[in-house]
Amino acid sequence: MSSVYDAIRRSFRGEFLENEPLSRHTSLKVGGPADLYAVPADLDDLLALVRGLTAHGVPYMPRGGGYNLLVRDGGIRGAVISLERFTQVEQIGPDLIRAWAGAENLAVVRFAQERGLGGIGFISGIPGTIGGAAKMNAGAYGSGLLEWTRSLTLLRRDAVAECGISELDYGYRRLSLLPGDIVLAALFQLEPRDPQQTEEEIRNDFELRRSKHGVGFPSAGSFFKNPPGKASWRLIDAAGMRGAAVGGAQVSEVHSNFLVNRGGATAADFMALAARVKEAVLQTSGIALEEEVRIVGEDA
Secondary structure (H helix, E strand, O other): HHHHHHHHOOOOOOOOEEEEEHHHHOOOOOOEEEEEEOOOOOOHHHHHHHHHHHHOOOEEEEEEEOOEEEOOEEEEEEEEEEEEOOEEEEEEOOOOOOOOOEOHHHHHHHHHOOOOOOOOOHOOEEEEHHHHHHHHHOOOOEEHHHEEEEEEEEEOOEEEEEEHHOOEEEOEEEEEEEOOOOOEEEEHHHHHHHHHHHHHHHHHHHHHHHHHHHHOOOOEEEEEEEOOOHHHHHHHHHHOOOOEOOOOEEOOOOOEEEEEEEOOOOHHHHHHHHHHHHHHHHHHHHOOOOOOOOOOOEEO
């Protein structure tokens, strides 16, 4: 495979790392190596990279901010593509903002705020980038990001495609795309909003997250989706799992829907702990929890 990567590297202008530990690139601080970790310099560089990988039969997956991701200890065969240099945000109409996948959530809210636009202040305190937020339809307080999205720009079949939101299948904390699709940018249709109102939304969101989500250790945010009409943390508490641990992974004592790395945890620890939590909740409530965190890669 090294000869294949050497051929691709020759025409690549971005950062190109082989056998890169993904524990360096995820908020949980766990994960085995990716065969290739690539950071394209720009869109042309990304297109050339994906076409080269496809031509040589090398699988690939995009990485956003790494905040909602659990990589197994065996790592990922193929390429992980980071869009961290795709940070552009632009206003293209009176109420339209286009944000590229690597733009941080708060930066996009601030960009809109400066132009008297709002509506997506609820993502202010969600760590990560627009690409990842769109892929999981990130949200809070009953709103989801894709409700404010007019279209997504995708890399699809080695070409750039614009997909209207009505063409896409999405729902609570999910967006279904075709295999190989990469979210490049999102076009948001916002509403006129006093910048001070947006500032209050941002401040309230950060204060609420500090008080409830300040778990003090590496985490991936909410680990499980909320079942309809239920709160996962209440179900986990009722099952007696607050504070439960496997190796270095623990159900947070601050917020029981956060699984945290107390130090030295492995992905296998998190997988085993998640399985214990799900079994306990199923036994006590009859409800099967579903992970919100995206789980990828191979076991060690």
